[in-house]
Amino acid sequence: MGVGRRVPVGAQRNMLGVQNRPTRILLLVEDPWGKFTVFRIKRSTQLKKLMIAYCDKKSVELDDMRFVLIDKGRRVIPNLTPDEHGMESGNVIYAFPAQLG
Numbered sequence: 001m002g003v004g005r006r007v008p009v010g011a012q013r014n015m016l017g018v019q020n021r022p023t024r025i026l027l028l029v030e031d032p033w034g035k036f037t038v039f040r041i042k043r044s045t046q047l048k049k050l051m052i053a054y055c056d057k058k059s060v061e062l063d064d065m066r067f068v069l070i071d072k073g074r075r076v077i078p079n080l081t082p083d084e085h086g087m088e089s090g091n092v093i094y095a096f097p098a099q100l101g
Contacts, residue, residue: 021043022089023042023043023044024040024041024042024043025040025041025043025082025087025088025089025091026038026039026040026089026090027039027040027041027050027082027087027089027090027091027092027093028090028091028092028093029050029054029067029092029093029094029095030070030092030093030094030095031058031095031096032095032096032097036092037054037057037058039053039054041082043081043082043083044081044083045081045082046078046079046080046081047067047076047077047078047079047080047081047082047085048078048079050093051065051067051076051078054095060097063098064097064098065095065096065097065098066095066096066097066098067093067094067095068093068094068096069085069087069091069092069093069094070091070092070093070094071091071092072085072086076093
């Protein structure tokens with residue numbers, strides 16, 4: 001094994017200015033009736049996994065639902081992660097049935 005550069009941990013890491021962000025965040029999904037479903041996911045997990053879990057829990061098809069970030073006012077892109085969307089812990093995603101026609 002080669003000798004590599006040591007990565008600072010704990011207090012040393014904070015002294016160097018490296019942000020100590022949690023790897024998991026708490027996201028709330030609100031339905032049209034104002035009820036919240038709480039999900040705790042990794043920052044590196046695609047949001048599609050959260051969307052599928054929500055639809056399974058509510059017994060609806062994924063294609064019949066739309067997901068919107070309330071604070072940003074834009075649709076959730078399923079293949080992106082919370083970090084790529086710029087989401088923080090406690091953000092709310094609004095889920096509502098798709099309207100066709």
